Amino acid sequence: MTPSPNRRSVLRALGAGTLCLAAGTAFAGGIPAGLAWRLRGGRVFTQGRLEDRDVGIDGDGRIVLDDLTAATVAEVVDCTGRIVAPGFIDALADRAGGDSRVYEEYKLADGVTTALELHGGVADPGAYHFGESRRPHRINHGVGAKVMAVRALHSSVDARSRQIERALDGGALSVSHSIEYQPVGFPELLAYARIAARRTRPVVLHLRYSSAALELEGVREAVRLARESGAHVHIAHLNSTGGTFAPEAALDLLRAGRAEGLALTCCVYPYGFWATYLRSRRFDYGWRERYGLDFSDLEVVGTGERLTARSFAHYRQTGGVIVAVPDGTMDIRRTVDLPLREPFCLVGSDGGMKRASGPNTHPRGSGTFATAVRRAIDTGLGLEYILGVLTERPRALIGRPLDDRGRIAAGARADVVVFDPATIRNLGTAADPVKHSEGIDAVFVNGRPAYRAGVLEVAGVGIRGG
Numbered sequence: 001m002t003p004s005p006n007r008r009s010v011l012r013a014l015g016a017g018t019l020c021l022a023a024g025t026a027f028a029g030g031i032p033a034g035l036a037w038r039l040r041g042g043r044v045f046t047q048g049r050l051e052d053r054d055v056g057i058d059g060d061g062r063i064v065l066d067d068l069t070a071a072t073v074a075e076v077v078d079c080t081g082r083i084v085a086p087g088f089i090d091a092l093a094d095r096a097g098g099d100s101r102v103y104e105e106y107k108l109a110d111g112v113t114t115a116l117e118l119h120g121g122v123a124d125p126g127a128y129h130f131g132e133s134r135r136p137h138r139i140n141h142g143v144g145a146k147v148m149a150v151r152a153l154h155s156s157v158d159a160r161s162r163q164i165e166r167a168l169d170g171g172a173l174s175v176s177h178s179i180e181y182q183p184v185g186f187p188e189l190l191a192y193a194r195i196a197a198r199r200t201r202p203v204v205l206h207l208r209y210s211s212a213a214l215e216l217e218g219v220r221e222a223v224r225l226a227r228e229s230g231a232h233v234h235i236a237h238l239n240s241t242g243g244t245f246a247p248e249a250a251l252d253l254l255r256a257g258r259a260e261g262l263a264l265t266c267c268v269y270p271y272g273f274w275a276t277y278l279r280s281r282r283f284d285y286g287w288r289e290r291y292g293l294d295f296s297d298l299e300v301v302g303t304g305e306r307l308t309a310r311s312f313a314h315y316r317q318t319g320g321v322i323v324a325v326p327d328g329t330m331d332i333r334r335t336v337d338l339p340l341r342e343p344f345c346l347v348g349s350d351g352g353m354k355r356a357s358g359p360n361t362h363p364r365g366s367g368t369f370a371t372a373v374r375r376a377i378d379t380g381l382g383l384e385y386i387l388g389v390l391t392e393r394p395r396a397l398i399g400r401p402l403d404d405r406g407r408i409a410a411g412a413r414a415d416v417v418v419f420d421p422a423t424i425r426n427l428g429t430a431a432d433p434v435k436h437s438e439g440i441d442a443v444f445v446n447g448r449p450a451y452r453a454g455v456l457e458v459a460g461v462g463i464r465g466g
């Protein structure tokens with residue numbers, strides 16, 4: 001079931017100061033000497049701190065921070081008691097072939113203004129951006145050069161390397177590979193990482209191993225890749241691959257590599273369980289021993305059905321079935337809270353809602369960012385700290401293509417989320433992951449009200465490297 005936001009409660013949250021002017025009017029011809037929006041009275045996250053101030057948005061969708069008292073304003077939003085922060089940046093989004101309108105709706109409702117598919121991506125980002133630029137988007141979007149897709153197109157490392165160069169020319173934001181799903185030798189990986197280094201794009205890796213016995217070997221390989229290629233190597237979802245069983249040791253390896261001067265980062269999703277396709281190599285022979293789990297521990301995402309040896313065998317042949325392991329399989333205090341205290345760890349969803357109902361995906365697809373904020377407040381990590389994690393760190397990972405986004409600063413693109421720190425949370429579960437996050441009052445994308453009072457608008461643009 002898709003909850004529809006309660007229009008009246010959101011309007012109330014936005015306050016009595018809201019004027020009844022259609023947003024379209026404000027943007028029809030721009031407002032030369034005035035503001036399109038004034039976000040009044042909120043706690044604003046700017047330059048790493050929360051401070052009380054107003055934020056203006058001009059007719060070009062840029063942030064204005066001057067004295068706003070004299071400005072002509074088309075519409076005022078009362079943000080009293082609310083946090084006004086840069087929209088969250090999901091660097092590890094994954095639409096996984098689902099309905100992109102549903103995918104973008106649930107990202108937006110989770111406070112995300114830019115979702116980048118850097119776990120994978122496509123073989124030809126130029127074609128991707130050409131196609132996507134002709135479609136409406138609720139949020140900003142971008143992709144990596146997906147090595148698995150590149151390898152499917154070409155058989156030699158030389159031809160694959162040329163394709164990766166073309167992908168970077170076409171706007172790829174990263175070079176991305178899932179070594180566990182499609183094992184390749186280190187020399188081939190190194191060839192691609194050297195291209196990424198030359199083009200100052202990160203290599204995003206789903207590591208080679210996720211078992212207790214070998215996970216640290218995967219982390220060591222990532223460190224070696226950074227050392228030998230000179231590339232920035234970013235480890236996708238360290239909590240589920242590489243740092244599940246011995247996160248302290250995995251973080252030690254990353255810390256030591258960074259002390260050597262290597263560019264190493266990682267991300268986590270803030271949940272104590274993982275979910276993936278039953279067809280995945282993760283469920284190849286020996287999985288029960290590898291993870292210490294049994295058939296009955298596996299829950300079909302979207303229905304809650306528990307598996308048996310028989311249904312396991314059946315669904316593994318069927319395809320398209322996603323299963324979740326029990327909550328607590330990953331100790332969230334060690335696998336999520338601990339990495340997030342490091343300056344090199346981001347939050348990435350590794351997901352996205354594929355459909356508005358039914359068997360779908362891990363609740364991280366709809367709720368990663370509200371969950372991360374809630375957890376940071378509840379565990380004492382702190383609101384200011386987590387806002388930096390959700391905005392400044394992905395900006396640093398992506399570099400130039402996000403130069404004018406992800407911060408509340410004069411002249412920056414107005415990608416902004418307004419939320420209530422008392423109520424922000426997500427309610428998604430494995431059985432029912434399709435939930436809008438609570439406590440998100442308004443989201444502006446490129447200065448337009450993309451999510452407000454239950455109304456969703458189209459305001460996103462493509463984010464390209466190159």
Ligand SMILES: [Zn+2]
Nearest residue numbers: 119178206236
């Ligand atoms: Zn992965």
